[in-house]
Amino acid sequence: MKKCLLVTRHKSLVTVFKMRFRNPEKRKNDFKEVSLGLTERQAVKEAGRCLQCKKPHCVAGCPVEIDIPKFISFVKEKDYLGGLRKIREFNMLPAICGRVCPQENQCQGQCILGKKKRPVSIGALERFVADYELTSEKTEIPEIIPPNGHKAAVIGSGPAGLTVAADLAKLGYDITVFEALHEPGGVLTYGIPEFRLPKKIIRKEIEFVKNLGVKIVLNWVVGRTQTVEELFKDGFKAMFIGVGAGSPKYLGIPGENLNNVYFASEFLTRVNLMKAHKFPVYDTPVKKARSVAVIGGGNVAMDSARTALRLGAEKVYIVYRRTEHELPSRHEEVENAKEEGIEFLFLSNPKEIIGDDKAYVKELRCDKMVLCEPDASGRRRPECSGEEFTLDVDQVIMAIGQTSNPILVRSIGGLNLWGEGYIKVDHDGRTNLKGIFAGGDITTGAATVISAMGAGKRAARAIDDYIMGRTVGAIHELPLQ
Ligand code: FAD
Ligand code: SF4
Numbered sequence: 001m002k003k004c005l006l007v008t009r010h011k012s013l014v015t016v017f018k019m020r021f022r023n024p025e026k027r028k029n030d031f032k033e034v035s036l037g038l039t040e041r042q043a044v045k046e047a048g049r050c051l052q053c054k055k056p057h058c059v060a061g062c063p064v065e066i067d068i069p070k071f072i073s074f075v076k077e078k079d080y081l082g083g084l085r086k087i088r089e090f091n092m093l094p095a096i097c098g099r100v101c102p103q104e105n106q107c108q109g110q111c112i113l114g115k116k117k118r119p120v121s122i123g124a125l126e127r128f129v130a131d132y133e134l135t136s137e138k139t140e141i142p143e144i145i146p147p148n149g150h151k152a153a154v155i156g157s158g159p160a161g162l163t164v165a166a167d168l169a170k171l172g173y174d175i176t177v178f179e180a181l182h183e184p185g186g187v188l189t190y191g192i193p194e195f196r197l198p199k200k201i202i203r204k205e206i207e208f209v210k211n212l213g214v215k216i217v218l219n220w221v222v223g224r225t226q227t228v229e230e231l232f233k234d235g236f237k238a239m240f241i242g243v244g245a246g247s248p249k250y251l252g253i254p255g256e257n258l259n260n261v262y263f264a265s266e267f268l269t270r271v272n273l274m275k276a277h278k279f280p281v282y283d284t285p286v287k288k289a290r291s292v293a294v295i296g297g298g299n300v301a302m303d304s305a306r307t308a309l310r311l312g313a314e315k316v317y318i319v320y321r322r323t324e325h326e327l328p329s330r331h332e333e334v335e336n337a338k339e340e341g342i343e344f345l346f347l348s349n350p351k352e353i354i355g356d357d358k359a360y361v362k363e364l365r366c367d368k369m370v371l372c373e374p375d376a377s378g379r380r381r382p383e384c385s386g387e388e389f390t391l392d393v394d395q396v397i398m399a400i401g402q403t404s405n406p407i408l409v410r411s412i413g414g415l416n417l418w419g420e421g422y423i424k425v426d427h428d429g430r431t432n433l434k435g436i437f438a439g440g441d442i443t444t445g446a447a448t449v450i451s452a453m454g455a456g457k458r459a460a461r462a463i464d465d466y467i468m469g470r471t472v473g474a475i476h477e478l479p480l481q
Pocket of ligand 1 (some may be wrong): 011181303442
């Protein structure tokens with residue numbers, strides 16, 4: 001077990017809190033989970049640090065507004081299932097959020113203790129109580145309100161869709177989730193790798209949602225298999241669209257069409273969902289490489305790089321055009337990647353992928369960058385320094401972001417969109433079309449699990465208001481008198 005220094009967003013050292021991680025030399029060779037969570041002793045001690053503030057800022061920092069002090073008080077009293085019950089009043093996916101939420105910017109970022117010392121490790125405590133249930137096998141099912149006779153459809157089974165489905169089922173609605181892929185969970189299942197979020201955890205939390213009465217129909221591409229109009233004709237009173245932003249973005253540099261250039265979403269899906277790393281047992285391979293360059297600096301880039309390493313690459317680079325300070329990935333994941341031997345090339349911008357005579361990747365040519373004045377995003381804009389360098393790589397993975405998938409949105413006539421095909425919604429997920437609601441990445445662009453879940457919660461309330469006749473269920477329209 002090693003000592004881990006937790007670091008805040010502004011990267012000041014704040015603690016010598018012992019988190020348990022697997023040894024980097026061992027873990028980089030397999031897909032087993034890297035972080036081992038808290039021991040019971042650590043959890044109770046950590047819970048004891050909570051000041052039980054009367055006006056807790058941490059709650060405001062959580063997009064689904066978990067009653068954090070209350071759940072922590074249960075942990076302090078060693079009533080772990082009580083703590084979990086409290087969390088589940090607000091959040092049906094605690095084992096997932098405890099692992100992947102960017103807590104340092106959310107609940108923990110607001111913790112008053114963080115101003116002078118280390119904030120309470122809220123995410124780790126959330127994970128602890130959820131894992132406790134998993135190991136004790138005492139799954140509890142919340143009380144369900146009797147059926148109210150109304151059907152609603154949810155399109156997409158990512159965190160946004162699962163949250164809407166669970167919240168509406170708890171209100172007595174008959175909910176069907178339609179999912180295009182052969183496994184539910186969205187990015188949780190096909191994007192985030194096993195070593196960060198084990199599949200058995202996702203399955204268990206989805207099982208909990210199904211136990212509320214939610215039906216999940218797989219291999220069902222709404223917009224192709226069935227249209228939204230047909231779903232309305234089938235008796236669904238309202239529709240929630242949570243189809244995410246799964247289409248890849250291109251850099252637009254020469255060589256992107258060479259063999260062995262992958263887009264991160266395809267690369268990760270092939271490994272996570274189609275088990276490419278188990279080739280030839282599973283027959284959807286990814287080409288294993290000797291030396292890999294991953295372009296980008298977010299969670300997707302870290303996941304791709306660490307996956308490539310586990311597939312057997314001798315060398316893996318992260319190529320990022322700004323500095324370490326601007327990296328959008330969670331700090332913990334950057335630290336994990338560094339420990340595993342991923343090499344970071346900052347202030348480096350790819351300009352061409354060079355192929356061999358068989359059109360396979362041979363090299364990556366990059367510009368050296370310098371940072372100038374801040375751009376519209378508030379981050380300092382990178383500019384070419386005039387110098388360049390070439391990397392000897394035989395695989396390139398593009399992890400520069402995702403955009404909206406047009407299949408469904410284009411099939412709905414008159415739906416208002418913004419930007420690169422994202423759905424325009426109000427604060428509660430109402431679109432301009434009556435009875436059609438949306439939330440998560442398809443409305444915001446690529447964001448976070450918990451922001452998608454927050455959007456799902458607000459939309460569930462708005463759908464209930466609409467079906468119960470309290471509002472008209474479309475953007476800019478006033479509540480019914
Ligand atoms: P998604 O999770 O994308 O789910 C959408 C679902 O809709 C998919 O299952 C898709 O198959 C389905 N679908 C699409 N079209 C149709 C259709 N026409 N009919 C039926 N179904 C359809 N966030 C964090 O908070 N922490 C992290 O550590 C983190 N790491 C990430 C790592 C990776 C590799 C990626 C890609 C993202 C990561 N994110 C992380 C972002 C986070 O996962 C997303 O913001 C979140 O999953 C968005 O949820 P969603 O429900 O809007 O969409
Ligand atoms: Fe923090 Fe995420 Fe848990 Fe909310 S769901 S308390 S933001 S870890």
